[in-house]
Amino acid sequence: MPYKIIKKLQLGNSGTLFEMDIYAPLIAKKAFAGNFILIRINETGERIPLTIADYNREVGIITIVVQIVGKSTLLLSHQNEGDELLDVVGPLGNRIHIKKYEHPIIIIGGGVGIAPCYPQAKELKEVGNKIISILGARTKDLIFWREKMAGISDKIIISTNDGSEGIKGFVTEPLKDIISKEKISLVIAIGPMIMMKNVVSITDGTENLPRVETFVSLNTIMIDGTGMCGGCRFPAKDGQIHFACVEGPDVNGHIVDFDILLNREKRFAEFEEKSYDLYKEECKNLKPR
Template sequence: MYKIVEKRILAPDIKWYNIYAPQVAKKARAGQFVILRIYDKGERIPLTIADYDREKGTVLVVFQEVGKTTKMLGMMQEGDELLDFVGPLGIPFELDNDIKNVVLIGGGVGIPAIYPKAKELFLEGKRKVISIIGARNKDLLIMKEEMSAFSHEFYIATDDGSEGTKGFVTTVLQDLIDKKEKMDVVIAVGPPIMMKMVARTTRPYNIYIHL
């Protein structure tokens, strides 16, 4: 069994759970995921690993309540236990050594997916990390402090202008391109329309992107 040791409500229907899973934490890397199950006949759901602490043996997952299983998961409390928590799964995303300038873009619940990569790259100290996060409004922005702490430059965009730049993450991205900011790769995770617009923004400049 895998105990929920910390629960936070980040935004409406978006929850933060730190799970005690030392064997998963021991091997976890940025870009990987877990599959969890609440009870014996429950649905198995994949969630991105948003962070991990090898010393404490914990793994962070952040999720949005969008269906029956995630709503049930969201009702659980600190001290409750999950039946299964399998991982880490997937192949960690690696960067070539010649890449020195990285732009990470996260939209909505895509932000937790880019956070571990930002943290990993920042702590390595070999690359410049620029992070851009966005949401419809300031109440839906999540993990601002965490992303800011592991970014050399940090930007926010909201559709309504309630925080940061008014517009989309691509508004900020285009501004950085116009200012001749060096970008060896752009890594983006978020809604499909956001990733499509990131690809469209970078294409004329032959900037390598990973979606």
């Protein structure tokens, strides 16, 4: 079945972020917050996991938001409206637990992690939760979906490392401020691994702040997405091994051993860099379409 790109939009001014609508009616029909897809662009392409950031069941469309970080995401950015992707598998992973919580929920999106926050905030808001969204990035050009997130949030806070928009600093500063002043039922953090590690270290009750249940979305390396290859294995603090694709990708952040995981994620860095450089070299010889 062809997976046609229906719409493509650049996000912000960084040149590294884009949004794509893909015609995939069977996936759209079953998609929920927390689910992801595996995409293979062409016959020689690798499979890359991407979150279903939005879905429209009526028109059969799923939306993805992608940050260019290496060869496959750069190759995907070269696909245009009307092009077809070879394979799109999904929805994979688990739907997040949706219920009405007693106190507000804080949803933290860092960089491209803002996109997976959207369906989670939307579905949690629909059942009556109060949502406080914190959107953070290095600089304002990497913040997107401000209006979309504002539309499903009771309060929205923006933070940038360089102070170009909102509070200057990391997302952990407004997080500390809120949980020290009011009762919060749940924190959801999605973004770079280091951001999720730092959020968890604030909500785990060891910093003279109340302990708050915290979910993180693990963007570990994934290949099959169905529990068979072991690529997405992550260690828990008690030594147990878990699989992010079938147990998550959203998991209890307080059990994750982020130090081991951060090291594990670097294991293919040399090959990833080589393949990125080779592809960029190849692109120089391509004629623009």
